Amino acid sequence: MKNQQKLLVFSTCPDQTVAESLAEQLVSLQLAACVNILPGLTSVYRWQGKVERDSEVLLLIKTDTGHYSALEKLIRQHHPYELPEIIGVSVEMGLPEYLHWITTSLK
Numbered sequence: 001m002k003n004q005q006k007l008l009v010f011s012t013c014p015d016q017t018v019a020e021s022l023a024e025q026l027v028s029l030q031l032a033a034c035v036n037i038l039p040g041l042t043s044v045y046r047w048q049g050k051v052e053r054d055s056e057v058l059l060l061i062k063t064d065t066g067h068y069s070a071l072e073k074l075i076r077q078h079h080p081y082e083l084p085e086i087i088g089v090s091v092e093m094g095l096p097e098y099l100h101w102i103t104t105s106l107k
Contacts, residue, residue, distance in 0.1 A: 004064035006091035006099055011075055011084060012043060012056040019057040022078060026061060031071040033105035036060040062102050063088075 009032075013019040016039055023035035038058040045052055063071055072086050091099070 003103060004066040006062070006064050006094065006102055007068060007088040008091055009059075009061040009063060009068070009071065010087045010089070011059045011061065011079075012041065013059060014054070014056060014080060016057055018080060019059055022075060023059060023061075025074060025078065026063075026071060029070075029074070030105065030107035031067045031074060032061045032063045033102040034062045064102065064106060067106050 011022070013022065016037070019037045019039075023032075023037055026032035026035055036059070038060065041056045041058050043052075043054050043056045061071065068088055075084055075086055
């Protein structure tokens with residue numbers, strides 16, 4: 001398989017339980033090499049015409065472009081939000097050995 005562009009995917013979750021469940025599924029299915037779970041966020045956003053403020057947990061997901069579609073599908077299927085945040089950012093540089101590890105950790 002061709003070496004795919006590495007991605008860092010951001011996704012917020014309503015709580016630690018949802019975050020851990022999604023992270024476990026993504027890594028177990030080899031759609032992500034690693035998922036960092038960052039608790040303690042406060043998100044301020046506009047939803048349905050109102051400004052909302054919520055505590056959330058952020059997932060930092062390491063994957064590549066070849067696995068993004070399946071990763072997005074899994075998050076959408078298992079995420080409790082009507083419109084979950086799923087944002088992929090290309091990794092322009094990184095420790096070559098770490099980037100290689102991402103590749104070898106994905107199915």
